Amino acid sequence: MKLSIHKKVLRLVLGAGLTTFLVLGAFSYFGKSVVQRDMVEMSVELGEKSAAYTEELLIDQLKQTLGELAAAKAQFIDREMTITRDDATILANAVTEIMSHPENYSPKPLPDPHTDSIKNAEPFCFYAPAVRDNITPELQSELELAGNAKDLLIEMIKSYTGVNATVFIGGETGWFIGTAISPDENGHTDFNANIPRNVFDFDPRKRPWYVSAKNAGVPVISDLYRTLEADGYQQIGASAPFYDAAGNMIGVAGLDSSNTDMYDWINRATVGKGGINFVINERGEVIFSSQKSGTFAVNADDDLTARAGGRDLRNSSEKTLAAAASKMVGGEQGVLPLSLGGESFYIAYAPIPSTGWSVGMIIADEDVFTATQSTQNYFLKQVGNLQAQMLQDYSYLNTVALVIPVVLLIILFFMSTNLSQRFVKPIHELADGVRDISSGNLDKKLDIHTGDEIEHLATCFNAMTDELKTYMANLTKETAEKERLATELDVATEIQRGMLPKDFPNRADFELLATMTPAKEVGGDFYDFYMLDATHLAITVADVSGKGIPAALFMVISKTVLNNFATSFYRQNGLAPVVEASNEQLCANNEAMMFVTAFIGVLDLESGEFVFVNGGHNPPVIYRAENNHCEFLDVKKNFVLGPMDGIPFEEQRITLKPGDLLFLYTDGVTEALNVKDEEYLPDRLIAFMNSTDCRADLQTLLANVRADVAAHVGEAEQSDDITMFALRFKGKA
Secondary structure (H helix, E strand, O other): OOOOOHHHHHHHHHHHHHHHHHHHHHHHHHHHHHHHHHHHHHHHHHHHHHHHHHHHHHHHOOOOOHHHHHHHHHHHHHHHHHHHHHHHHHHHHHHHHHHHHHOOOOOOOOOOOOOOOOOOOOEEEEHHHHOOOOHHHHHHHHHHHHHHHHHHHHHHHHHHOOOEEEEEEEEEEOOEEEEEOOOOOOOOOOOOOOOOHHOOOOOOOOOOOHHHHHHHHOOOEEEEEEOOOOOOOOEEEEEEEEEEEOOOEEEEEEEEEEEHHHHHHHHOOOOOOOEEEEEEEEOOOEEEEOOOOOOOOOOOOEEOOOOOOOOHHHHHHOOHHHHHHHHHHOOOOEEEEEOOEEEEEEEEEEEOOOEEEEEEEEEEHHHHHHHHHHHHHHHHHHHHHHHHHHHHHHHHHHHHHHHHHHHHHHHHHHHHHHHHHHHHHHHHHHHHHHHHHHHOOOOOOOOOOOOHHHEEEHHHHHHHHHHHHHHHHHHHHHHHHHHHHHHHHHHHHHHHHHHHOOOOOEEEEEEEEEEOOOOOOOOOOEEEEEEEOEEEEEEEEEEOOOHHHHHHHHHHHHHHHHHHHHHHHHHHOOOOHHHHHHHHHHHHOOOOOEEEEEEEEEEEOOOOOOEEEOOOOOOOOEEEOOOOOEEEOOOOOOOEEEEOOOOOOEEEEEEEOOOEEEEEEOOHHHEEOOOOOEEEHHHHHHHHHOOOOOOOHHHHHHHHHHHHHHHHHHOOOOOOEEEEEEEEOOOOO
């Protein structure tokens, strides 16, 4: 017997309610004791496992934090040491320039602290005791020539205001030029304060900074050494050798500063009450430490001038410490367990690349467990509270589960009739409206307001009819518009093809040929060639960022700008200024930030000299007829043209001999993709060029390259514009 929707809804509601009541009642009656028992056991097990996992997780996180702190300290020291070494290199290069070109500088005498009062940051000079009583005119002249560096010394010393620091130059003949600052106990520097004279009786050639730079022959970062005052403080710095015009090492320049600031920074952020921070050098010796005594203290008996005889932690009787020290000296980074005197610790370490040192941080096991114990106790307590609350809620829900189904059955019984009627009525209205719409009456509107999905469905049908009418009205218009755009795109394709030269000259002194295949109807690649005068041929191969109409427009602008500037003032200024001027022009009003990679060259048809500038483009292939071999041209990748003005470009030169050939291309060749998304790659290009006959006519050569690229691509769609350009130099007829 068929039932109406009304009766089906009534039976469904009553059946679902009664079934729910019976299931809940049976579940509550038979499952209460079982669920309660299992819940207690599972909550206890969950609490214990969760507490253990929480402890393990917190320990891992603390170890990770310790490792990150060690790495941060290492990065700070590395940055400071690198800056100091760079400053020393700049100073040494400046002094090399002065000493190599004495004719450009006049003598600059400086005050001598043995006879004059020297103020903070004031440059001074003196001679080593061994030469002070035998100063020759040549020695005096050399010192006064080096005095031209005093302004640079003053500028450099200003960046070290607030610390004990010295910037200096020492000559191989025994002279010394320097400037120093010495802050007071509050860190303030009085530039009118006098520097004591008792520190100037030394031979610079015997100081650690001089010896290490001279022996290395390159800029170096020194170990700690003491200043020459009676209560000398520890200094750390960098030095670099400088040279005369003949390339002979004639002295060392550098700068140093007190290690106090770095020492204080290293000792900050210790973890735990017994945390230890320290730094070891490449010999495993402690050179910084937060400890005043013990295994990790800096050896008070160490000779900080020579840095010899320190304690090598790799030789420690504590095996775990010796192993960790070996990893630190080896430049590794990590976190390891450590055993010292029967107690357990963790050690985190990280390398300082610029010096070969390593930072270490140590934390006791008890600090780790203290940090996790309170969290573990709190978690266990919360699990216990949750267990009690769950039992209470379970009893309450059992009671509610018995009462609510009965009430729901009564309510649903009286509401089912009204509900089914309200549900069925709009369905009938919707069915009638759909029949009208399906018959073609698109003006039909469904007026249903039920506030539910049926009303939403009716609204969707009304919207559908409106959209169908609009779609049908616009279909003809859009079809006509697409036809117009297709016609305009065909015209743009023909215009772009017309912009590229096609009349390739057939001359006795050179021959060239080029092809361009766009990935879309129009592309961003282009090539160009033209005579600057009777003996100079200019060529260009370029690739504009992107594809399609925007790339084609920027291609036209780039080609025009490069041509105009080359023909205007190449002969007066050279090729690099031509490219720089073109870049400035392309940057103007380039709000879209488009750019173009370009290879621009000028060939002297009489001498074979080829001048070129590479603006971020792929390196060309050069074929040398003399040895019948191809290789990539050694080019310097200057920046691309268009996105940034004020960029310098560097031009290069090579000489072509008769029979030599240049093969230029865009990245559509080397980055051509096959169906597996594998690129053609430069290695395959150069291998093919060496395997094919580069002495063949240019049309055959380009066809052979294009065929090899096509063999790689196979059935894959062309992914980028492909441009190839070949130029063979024949020489004078």
